[in-house]
Structures are given as structure tokens and as C-alpha cells.
Amino acid sequence: MKYGFLGAGHLASAVVFGLIKAGVQPDDIFVNSPASARSLADKTGIHYAEEKQLIGDSDLIVLAFLPEQLKKIIQHLPADCFQNKLIISFLGSTSLDELQKSLPAAEIVRSLPNVNAEFDRSLTSIIFGSTISEKSKQLVKDFFNKIGSFVELPEKDFPAFSAIAGSGPAFVALFAQSLQKAAINQGIDPETALTISLKTLEGSTENLLSRQLLPNDLIKAVASPGGSTADGIVSFEKDDFANIVNRAILATINHGTK
Structure with missing residues (x-):
């Protein structure tokens, strides 16, 4: 071939x-x-x-x-x-x-x-x-x-697929960079902060795929009611995290139409 x-x-x-x-x-x-x-x-x-x-x-x-x-x-x-x-x-x-x-x-x-x-x-x-x-x-x-x-x-689904799967690696890298910066802000050196960020993303994705979990299953498993992770989730929700992501996907899909 x-x-x-x-x-x-x-x-x-x-x-x-x-x-x-x-x-x-x-x-x-x-x-x-x-x-x-x-x-x-x-x-x-x-x-x-x-x-x-x-x-x-x-x-x-x-x-x-x-x-x-x-x-x-x-x-x-x-x-x-x-x-x-x-x-x-x-x-x-x-x-x-x-x-x-x-x-x-x-x-x-x-x-x-x-x-x-x-x-x-x-x-x-x-x-x-x-x-x-x-x-x-x-x-x-x-x-x-x-x-x-x-x-x-x-073919009607190609624009959405492109925005999520095609552009997605850049968006995931942006999130990884944001986790790294948060770790640096807490005094962790940049190299170690990046390792923590990337390994967390890698392990979490493998967890979801290997165990065939829905994302919300893993969220519930980690974010115990009243715990520190739950406070972090509440902070994301107050900042409208899901809609931030959705708006980014729409901006990607609508590129060049304005």
C-alpha cells in the first residue's frame, strides 16, 4: 500500500x-x-x-x-x-x-x-x-x-466535530496551562507544576475511558459533599464554566461567518 x-x-x-x-x-x-x-x-x-x-x-x-x-x-x-x-x-x-x-x-x-x-x-x-x-x-x-x-x-455534524475534536487539543492544552499557572501561583516550580497538570489530565482521561464512566460519575466520586473539591466545583459553576466552553466551541464553529 x-x-x-x-x-x-x-x-x-x-x-x-x-x-x-x-x-x-x-x-x-x-x-x-x-x-x-x-x-x-x-x-x-x-x-x-x-x-x-x-x-x-x-x-x-x-x-x-x-x-x-x-x-x-x-x-x-x-x-x-x-x-x-x-x-x-x-x-x-x-x-x-x-x-x-x-x-x-x-x-x-x-x-x-x-x-x-x-x-x-x-x-x-x-x-x-x-x-x-x-x-x-x-x-x-x-x-x-x-x-x-x-x-x-x-456532514452537518462536521463543524461541531471539528470545533471539539479538531480544535480540542488546543483547548485541552489551554486548560492544562491554566492548571499549571494555578500551581505556580501556590509556589510550585513551573516544571513540576506542568507535570502535575499533565499527569492529572492523563490519569483522569484514562480513568473515564478504562472504567467507561460518564464524566459526572467521576465528578461525584471525587467531589464528596461538603468537601474541598465540591467547593472548587461550585466556583467553576459560579463562573459559568460549562457556558464558557460552549461559547468557545460556538466561536470556533462560526469562524469567518461574521
Whole structure:
């Protein structure tokens, strides 16, 4: 199986590293981009290739450039270049309909992975184009299982998914940073404060996942009535924490609409 990446930014790089960690041989991965593809190839041992060669030699092609570059990139390639090719799009704001109109001869999958793919921890949303075969669907599922897991969603849910799962790593990092700063304010050195913050997030997430708990189950287990944790929860609620998060998600979803 040969993989080709048109684009070599942060997301594409994370997926490439994830594939290699999952056992894909660097020789089976090709990359092309105007700026960072050669650097990524040098770091990972994958192959830099010109666009036509990459498309011709790859069994699965990933579009990982800026959405507004789609027309420009396909315009200077031969009309039959993508004939019967399996294409996975990482172009966040480009709809399945737009992709199919731009690449009518290809089998199209729209997807929204995130940078946790580097550690095989990306949760990716996918939606298959109408012409994709069952064989190609399985290849796509195998691809995303190598970098984490996936969920099939209707396209109407992609904006919310992107705001939570795609932008979420930054929001989680912001919360981790806030915990770190709170620890520093109490006199703990920055390095130890960061370790405390990150290990607390890691352990809490593992607790929820391993025991299949609802978040409120863990809240109740830790926040005994009248205890210190309960006071902290009350403080969060007074500051409208849930709505702060919700407003951030809405701001992310509504980006560019004002």
C-alpha cells in the first residue's frame, strides 16, 4: 500500500509520523508541497516526489493543503490524473460536494483528523462519497485505525466535530496551562507544576475511558459533599464554566461567518 500526501503542514506531518509508528514503511509514503515536504522527507525517510509521480504511484492520496488551494493545485494537472484514485481530504472547510465536483473521476472521502494522529490518538470523523467502493472503504478505515480511531458522521455534524475534536487539543492544552499557572501561583516550580497538570489530565482521561464512566460519575466520586473539591466545583459553576466552553466551541464553529 502506497500513501501520497499533497501537503506537509502540521496535520500531514502528524499523520505521517503516526503511520510510521503504526508500522508503515517510510518507503511506502510520498510527499509533495512547495515549502516543507523536503524537510519532512529528511526527518522521516519518506520520499519527496513531484505531484504527477506522487499521484501515479500512490494507492491512497491525502489532500492536506489549505482549502483555498484546491482549484489552483488541480488546474495544472492532467484532467485524468485522479481517474479512479482513492482520495482522502483533510481540507476542513471543503464540503464533500465541492470535492466531488472538483475531482469527479476519483473516489472521495472527507475527513477531519487532528494532530494527536502523531501518537495514534486521533479521533477522526469521516464521510464517504457516493461512488466509493466497499474495498476502498475498508482501505480508508484501515488507514484511520493506524492513527487512532474514527467515527462516521453526517456532514452537518462536521463543524461541531471539528470545533471539539479538531480544535480540542488546543483547548485541552489551554486548560492544562491554566492548571499549571494555578500551581505556580501556590509556589510550585513551573516544571513540576506542568507535570502535575499533565499527569492529572492523563490519569483522569484514562480513568473515564478504562472504567467507561460518564464524566459526572467521576465528578461525584471525587467531589464528596461538603468537601474541598465540591467547593472548587461550585466556583467553576459560579463562573459559568460549562457556558464558557460552549461559547468557545460556538466561536470556533462560526469562524469567518461574521
